Amino acid sequence: MDNLFAIAINGIFVKNFLLVQFLGLCSFLGVSKETKSAAGMSAAVMFVMILASTAAFLIFTYLLQPLGLTFLTTISFIIIIAALVQLVEFIIRKHSPPLYRSLGIYLPLITTNCAILGVVVLNVRLEYGFLQSVFYGFTAGIGYTMVMLLMSAIRERVNVLDVPASVQGLPHAFFITTLLSMAFVNFFGVIPT
């Protein structure tokens, strides 16, 4: 699990954060209705994942570990992620107000997005080096983006379908996610880790 190619295959396909590990689903289901907001959200999440992996690794290796403060891991990681999400919020709000409006509450919710916390905690648990941590964050972001784009295309197609009234909207998205996850697990599970 050490070389970069294996990390990439794991991060994007075999252990995809959204569909295999089921982390970060609320933003996925909330924003995937339209391709524009899905793409914006994916960019924000990838940005935060890369920076959070970098910052978290640095803080953990050069601050927490030498000082014996590893019990502060979770809190410090959350603070790092929250700061980065605020930064992303400022940038998006200034740069593209329509995107900011369409993302709505899901942009600050990236703070509590378990996918990002999952990436940084996994980096620590798997004892990755610096390059591996950053790369793992990057590939996790790519996996997230890929699934978001697929899902947004599917949900745009759903607009013209004859969905029953009790299933329309979020329940339908859950059904789709179920089958999508079945497809992912069964197909990419064959690739040896």
Added chain:
Amino acid sequence: MKLAVSVPPHIKLDDTIASINWTKIAVLIPVCMVSIYVFGIDVLSILLISVFSALITEAAIQKLQNQELTIKDGDAVLIGLILGLLLPPTVPLWIPVMGAFFAVALVKHAFGGLGSTLFNPAIAGLVFLNMSWTVLMGVDSVPHLGQYSDIMLELGAGRLIEVSPFALIGGLYLIHKKYIEWRIPLTYLLTTIVLAVLIGEDLSYVFTGMLMLGVFILAADPATSPITKNGRIIYGIFCGILTVLYGYFSYNYGLAVIFTIFFANAVSPFIEKNTYPKPVDEVMA
């Protein structure tokens, strides 16, 4: 004199939903008969139970929702038949019932019925059964086309569909009647064979009855394949690449087709969205 004042066109082709589905069922009948010959008469009970469970599920759901019964258009029969053919011959008889229920009720009707299915119901049913009762769904042998006569009759088949790749030649009739378009079957088949040869796989394991079923009936299923012409070519190539990829890692080209098409169904709206054609009157400004 009472004249009908209705909208043009005033003449239409005779093809209906029912004619498309029943023709596909007719194309599958030869394979059913060969599998009964190879595996014995128990196969008939599996197929019949699968078809009837699908029919009863659809009828029950439509009656409960106070909708018009549409079992006559053959869609539930087709789903039940394909699901039955994908099973190994040693399954207990309640397995097709569960699979047909999942396929028709959850993957077809909960998604919206005919034309609204985003994933192929028969394949979804098989994957569900595979994940839930893995031991019962185990296959005894993997088909191997050692000699040319195996194309007609493959005795080493694991699932019911793999008994005879040749029996699905009726797929060409479907293309002739324009119920299926030629782009997906051609690109899928060519990509699989060319890639398998390039990688160095033994073609006698790659070319199975499952591949023929996938090429003609499953991948070209209307609701789950892209609508645009270029999209269909890309979809066929994509399916081919993924089939060889899965088969290379798992040496099981039968399941490769199933899982590939299941995953490709999810990617098909993305492919469709990005291959919209340019209309013929788009003038460069």
Added chain:
Amino acid sequence: MTEEVIEENAQEDVQESRSQVVIPLLQHKGVICEPLVSVGDTVKIGQKIGSFDNDLGAPVHASVSGEVIALEERPHPICSKMHSVVIEYDGTQEAIRFKGNRSANKDEILETLKESGIIDLDGNSVYFKLNTGKIIDSILINLTDAGDLSSNFTPENIPQIISGLKILLKASGASRGAFVVKKDDGQTNSALKGKLGGEDDIDLFPVKRGYSSTMLNLLAYEMTGMRVSNIGIPADVGVLIFSAYSALAVSEAVLEGIPPININVTVSGAVKQPGVKRSVVGTSFREVIESCGGYVGKPGKIIVNDIITGIAQFTDEVPVTKATTQIIVQSEDEVLRDKPGPCLHCARCVDVCPANILPGLIASQSDIGRYDECEKLHANSCIECGLCSMVCPSKRHLLQLIRYSKHALLRSFMIREEKESSNLKLGCASCQSPCHMGAPMIFVEGK
């Protein structure tokens, strides 16, 4: 054309049972004519009874001699009801004096065509099509429309059609002319090849599919390889396309001075003796069908012009107009009564669409009211050929849904408050003459 001597009109098939003719004052996509006669006047064959002094108008002429008994709204095959001149036939064949000109020059030809009011089958008058101000280098005569072909392209008419094409070449300044024929139409091909031996600037242009009169932009693209935008006309790429009927009527008008009052109509379907009947403008469909022996059983549907794009009539008392080529009668059990089902996403419509758009998807978006998506999917590029609805296995009304979305998009641009500003002047009507989409509907009166 002066009014003097009595002259016999050409022999026609639908004479005996006629008592009155109804001549609509609008028979094309343009402006309605002002009537030049009033109730009680006596008219002769060929006399001008309505005109509008404008490029968008097309004069109408009396097709029988008799007395004008009414000027009122009567059923019309395309516009449902239209102001018409009703002439009671008096039994004589009094006509005005027809004066032809065998050696007319370009301006005289254009003047004659303007006065004669010949309408091409796509709804524009021939004069309007020639008067584009664009450089034309070819003129095509479209012989792939089934109704036009069977009614007007008979062996006796071929010399007239060829001379009509030559007159059009002279009037437009184009250098080449061609007849568009379907590749597998052996009869037309051989009939033409024999007669075209000596002509060097007229040849045959074979095509694979048939082009009805709404698909002319596509035909221009096929011939020149240059795309025509959906609000453009074939003249944008230097091509003018006319039907066989236009060539015939042009030849009659210029060489013999006869205005377009003779119409050939093909009657097919559930009638006792289907065939081609020669008739005059204003004869009712009922009379034409009676001259074919009458209906077989009870008629279920009467369709004018084309079975794929034609309009179903609500009565058989509609008159034959200048743009009528075919009457199709369907019996009760041939009438389609299917219920539309859900879209199967089978892509048969996409495979058959000649304009390269996605009809099924546009129709589904139009069904839920998302006209913005329809516009993004290029709904305005639809040429309304009807082939998508013909092949749909779910029997969905694709043509109607796409048409509805096009109208909705048009309406959304039309309802607007009139505001004057520094660069916008009201009432100049300069949108009127270049507009090919229906300018009369937004023509501002009196400003």
